[in-house]
Amino acid sequence: MQKDIMYNTEMDEALKVIDKGLKKTISPKQIIVVGAGMAGLVSASLLKAAGHDVKIFEANNRVGGRIETVRMEDTGLYLDVGAMRIPYSHTLTMAYIRKFGLQVSPFINRNETDIIYVNGRKTTLKQYEKDPSILRYPVEMNEVGKTSEELLLLAVQPIINFIKKNPEKNWDIVVKDFGRYSTGQFLKYHPYQYNTYFSPVTIEMIGVLLDLEGFLERSFVETLRFLYIMQEESGFCEIVGGNDRLPKSFLPQLEENIIYNQKLMKLHQHDNGVTAFYRNEETFEYSSITGDLVIVTIPFSTMRFVEVDPFDSISHEKWKAIRELHYMPATKIGIQFKSRFWEEQGQLGGRIITDLPIRYAYYPSYGIGEKGPAMMLGSYTWSYDALLWDGLSKGDRIYYALHNLATILGGQVYDEFISGISKSWTLDPYALGGFALFQAGQESELQPAIVKPEGRIFFAGDHTTLYHGWIQGAIESGIRVAVEVNE
Incomplete structure (x- = not known):
């Protein structure tokens, strides 16, 4: 199975690629990149610098994808x-x-001053942490006096601590042991201490107050990853002036290689290359281009509308992943x-x-x-x-x-x-969803097929990594695919 999170040696290699670039190629290829989000920009910039001929086709009129x-x-x-x-x-x-x-x-x-307004009652995070009963959730006797976070951590902290001891080895064990659970099933059927289970009201409270309601039907391992990142003591930042300054920083190098308003309609794999057929989103005129290979970085949700010829030039497992990956x-x-x-x-x-x-x-x-x-x-x-x-x-x-x-x-x-x-993001025709998130059991079932190249078609994007919904995932995949293609 694909490694869960990039580990130190792989991370060092990736950082080296960002710093020094790829090895210069002795056999330049004509590479078509579909999508000018972070995965497309990272792979294209690395491959162009290595000496390849790169063309990026972007359906929108801007770069960045879901960084907007x-x-x-x-x-x-x-x-x-x-x-x-x-x-x-x-x-x-x-x-x-x-x-x-x-x-x-x-x-x-x-912040401790965060306002909580739930069940018609208004309080602050600080007051709620002092007295969780303030929100009047009718929890069980043994759950009284504990915040939603304290209760959730009773169940998940031992697992997170286990992962932290040896992430490289232990993530795989956790995926094997818990990958078949949805978050809701885990909270409902997994005893959190001394054979005690959460009451339905507590699960509701955890969902509402910790913004996990949307995760309850998704893979528990996805929730663990989210909590793992949210627990990072180093915290979060944003780019001064707007986060789209990051993708726009690639433009001095790549502007001449990007063709905007070009939506991918069809891919045709043949013996000596791949032909991509595009529709201009302003004029609705069709055009095509042939290259040695194509890097597809668009979400699988939008890939479902792309015709591939011959159909079986993409494996059954990949089609299943494209169809079933949840957004x-x-x-x-x-x-x-x-x-x-x-x-x-x-x-x-x-x-x-x-x-x-x-x-x-x-x-x-x-x-x-x-x-x-x-x-x-x-x-x-x-x-x-x-x-x-x-x-x-x-x-x-x-x-x-x-x-x-x-x-x-x-x-x-x-x-x-x-x-x-x-x-x-669901109504955005070039995203058709916010971010990929596995349903219970999908990680071990779909992930190996998601990353696999299909003939001359390679795949990148945060959905091909296990950093779903993070810029880091898009970058990691862009580096991975650039290395695959360059070699």
Whole structure:
């Protein structure tokens, strides 16, 4: 099975590639790269520098894929509607940030002043941690007095501690032992201490307060990975000026190699190469290009609409993975306010946690203490919560997000409101989902096929790694595929 997380030796090799590049090729190839997200940009930049002829075809009119920063014309404020936080522990991502001389600032993921508004009751994280009964969840006697986090950690901390002892060896053991569980099944059927099981109310509370409701039906190992990263003491950062500055930093080297508004429609594998057929997204004209090989970095959700000829030039196992890999819906709503009125109430970065439809909101971590307008992530939802918003008009998304925020923060939100934006990754035709996430049992079943090249077709993207939903995964896969192709 593919290694779970890159280990030290592999990480060192990858960092060396970022720093020094690949070995110069003695047999240059004509390489077609599909998609100008991070995986496509990383692989193309490395292969071009190694002497190959590279062409990148991008369906959108910008680079970055699911790293997208929306900038407001009236105020100059911005919001990362895609990837928004970068763990300092993600060394490949940090290496590229350093390479391009980009500045980062801390992303404040949580604060003791975070507001919790659940079951119609409002409190702060600090008060809740002091007295968990404040939210009136009717938990069992043995669960009283413990926060949702404390309860969850009773069940998962021993496993996380076991992994930390020897990640290289122990992740594989954990995947083998727990890979068949969904998160919900694990919490329901796995005793967390002295043969004690969680009550249904506690599982509900864990889901609501720790933003794991969307994970309950997904693979428990995916949840473990998420918690493993969230526990990193080094914390998170964001790129000053917007995270899209990272993909845009590849443009000086690659701009001449990128063709925009070109959507992949069909791949034809033949004896001496691969022909890719494209549709221009503005004129709807079709064109084709032939190369020695193709690197496909688009999500499998969008790959389902690409015709491959001959059909069996891609293995049965790969088609199964393309068809079955689950994509998590994700939707964000940004609200522009006249001032940082929440800072007067002591909210300096951090978030709101609620069971209202907005679910999670994040105050901006940048510009704290500044006067003038500010941009807030008024709602960040996953899974079924995200699909609710996707069914609303753009105007109604802003209306209900404001309404929820007013319930929590007071009527001042209406006085302070300037404008709003929203982004559904499920409704984005070039993403068709937020990020890949295994269902129970899928990791050992699908992962070996996901990474495997098929003839002259190679695959990259965060969905081909085990860093689902992180920039690190896209970079890791871009390096992996560039090395495969160069050799």
